[in-house]
Amino acid sequence: MEYALETTSLDALQADCLIIGVYQDQQLTDSAASLPESTRNVISKVLARGDNKGAIGTTLLINALPDSGIERVLLAGLGEHKALTGKNFRKALQAVFASLKKSQIKTVTCTLADVDVINGDRQWKTRQIIEIVNDTAYQFTAYKSNKDLDFTIEKISITAPTSELTQAQLGLSQGTAIADGINLTKLLGDLPGNICTPTYLAEQAIELGSQYDKLSINVLEEADMEQLGMGALLSVSRGSRQPAKLITLDYQGGDKNAKPIVLIGKGLTFDAGGISLKPGLGMDEMKYDMCGGATVLGTLKAAAEMKLPLNIIGLIPASENLPDGDANKPGDVLISMSGKTIEVLNTDAEGRLLLCDTLTYAERFNPDVVIDMATLTGACLVALGRVPSGLLGNNDELCNALLAAGEVANDSLWRLPLWEEYQEQLKSNFADLANIGGKDAGTITAACFLSHFAEKFNWAHLDIAGTAWRTGQNKGATGRPVPLLTQYLLNRAYG
Numbered sequence: 001m002e003y004a005l006e007t008t009s010l011d012a013l014q015a016d017c018l019i020i021g022v023y024q025d026q027q028l029t030d031s032a033a034s035l036p037e038s039t040r041n042v043i044s045k046v047l048a049r050g051d052n053k054g055a056i057g058t059t060l061l062i063n064a065l066p067d068s069g070i071e072r073v074l075l076a077g078l079g080e081h082k083a084l085t086g087k088n089f090r091k092a093l094q095a096v097f098a099s100l101k102k103s104q105i106k107t108v109t110c111t112l113a114d115v116d117v118i119n120g121d122r123q124w125k126t127r128q129i130i131e132i133v134n135d136t137a138y139q140f141t142a143y144k145s146n147k148d149l150d151f152t153i154e155k156i157s158i159t160a161p162t163s164e165l166t167q168a169q170l171g172l173s174q175g176t177a178i179a180d181g182i183n184l185t186k187l188l189g190d191l192p193g194n195i196c197t198p199t200y201l202a203e204q205a206i207e208l209g210s211q212y213d214k215l216s217i218n219v220l221e222e223a224d225m226e227q228l229g230m231g232a233l234l235s236v237s238r239g240s241r242q243p244a245k246l247i248t249l250d251y252q253g254g255d256k257n258a259k260p261i262v263l264i265g266k267g268l269t270f271d272a273g274g275i276s277l278k279p280g281l282g283m284d285e286m287k288y289d290m291c292g293g294a295t296v297l298g299t300l301k302a303a304a305e306m307k308l309p310l311n312i313i314g315l316i317p318a319s320e321n322l323p324d325g326d327a328n329k330p331g332d333v334l335i336s337m338s339g340k341t342i343e344v345l346n347t348d349a350e351g352r353l354l355l356c357d358t359l360t361y362a363e364r365f366n367p368d369v370v371i372d373m374a375t376l377t378g379a380c381l382v383a384l385g386r387v388p389s390g391l392l393g394n395n396d397e398l399c400n401a402l403l404a405a406g407e408v409a410n411d412s413l414w415r416l417p418l419w420e421e422y423q424e425q426l427k428s429n430f431a432d433l434a435n436i437g438g439k440d441a442g443t444i445t446a447a448c449f450l451s452h453f454a455e456k457f458n459w460a461h462l463d464i465a466g467t468a469w470r471t472g473q474n475k476g477a478t479g480r481p482v483p484l485l486t487q488y489l490l491n492r493a494y495g
């Protein structure tokens with residue numbers, strides 16, 4: 001997909017299809033004033049018939065126009081005639097680009113960044129258009145014999161007045177960088193477990209590192225982790241024939257002495273549950289258990305592409321969780337890298353075993369903050385559904401900054417309490433900690449477990465079990481929370 005900015009006035013414009021907004025009162029957006037008169041007349045006639053009432057999420061294609069460089073006009077409903085909420089702006093755009101699937105149109109000019117949006121400046125609006133086009137266009141065809149895409153548009157031009165061109169350019173470059181990051185995250189998520197193994201993730205990281213000067217990659221093998229005493233992490237991969245990897249991505253875009261932001265992502269490339277085997281129904285979806293790791297890769301790609309003036313460390317503990325002969329057994333006791341001992345009461349609570357040793361490992365980077373993301377608990381889906389990701393952490397400033405970034409990026413979070421009282425549930429008769437906390441408050445007790453390994457820094461945990469992929473007919477990775485994290489990084493860099 002090619003993205004460009006368009007500063008030509010609409011009366012001189014050549015386009016396959018022009019996207020124009022229409023409000024509920026049949027008024028067009030201000031940009032339409034510069035359309036050729038003949039075009040405006042046709043639109044007025046169509047609107048007078050009442051074929052489009054301007055409701056949010058509706059569209060109407062006018063497929064032929066007289067004497068104009070503009071071949072078609074797509075009317076996009078914008079609802080009430082006033083500034084749009086960010087959510088409604090996105091809703092209108094989603095409807096627009098979904099309606100352009102399977103069409104003959106190759107190039108589109110979109111005027112919707114000219115619309116007034118509450119708290120949405122030119123940069124934000126331009127970026128949103130790109131992110132939504134990108135989301136609509138993404139299709140996983142790697143293993144389809146028929147690789148025809150539903151979305152055949154090749155070029156999107158976004159209008160911008162010359163007075164706001166700098167902002168629009170920033171939106172365009174950030175939008176394409178974030179879109180590329182999201183696509184990498186989605187692709188890795190959608191790849192099946194027999195292809196996307198821990199070794200494959202490590203190879204992808206190395207490949208990514210080769211694309212950017214400031215990004216270097218280091219991969220720890222099981223023998224290295226043994227030396228470091230990562231007894232919790234290694235206990236998980238013992239149940240599988242694929243060797244575990246601990247991938248470090250080191251992006252040095254900031255001052256040499258600036259403390260890094262550390263991003264940790266669970267990279268469980270397939271979670272069968274281990275000896276505490278999961279039921280068969282829907283188990284295929286556990287190929288997505290590496291979406292936290294894929295988010296780290298996608299976010300670092302976007303950060304490197306945007307050349308953010310920050311130091312960022314990405315850490316991805318990658319493993320499978322399978323019931324091979326040497327797998328963890330309920331009752332086993334592990335010694336973590338921190339020295340704390342863990343009783344495994346359920347081998348399916350493996351994510352926290354990978355993360356706890358990775359959190360301890362993160363100490364050596366002297367982090368400013370540590371943010372981990374993991375498809376950690378089914379309980380998070382029960383509590384919050386698929387709308388926000390769960391947020392827990394030991395530092396209010398960090399949590400509030402993440403909440404705010406989620407609002408701007410439309411990739412929301414909801415904070416849950418990490419209170420002392422819940423720690424009771426993790427008591428073990430045989431070790432320092434049990435790896436599960438019983439059936440109540442599963443998302444919180446998982447975070448409570450992690451908190452024991454995050455005592456030395458500012459830390460936030462994102463449970464993305466409900467948000468990293470869609471289930472059902474439309475099954476597929478969403479690329480979340482790349483939008484949230486890239487927004488957080490942009491705020492840290494320039495905010």
Ligand code: BES
Binds near residue numbers: 378436465466
């Ligand atoms: N990867 C799963 C969590 C998960 C489940 C994500 C369903 C998305 C959808 C995780 O490793 C897991 O199995 N967690 C257990 C924890 C339990 C044993 C305490 C769970 O949620 O059932």
Ligand code: MN
Binds near residue numbers: 321
């Ligand atoms: Mn599990």
Ligand code: ZN
Binds near residue numbers: 268348350375
């Ligand atoms: Zn898991």
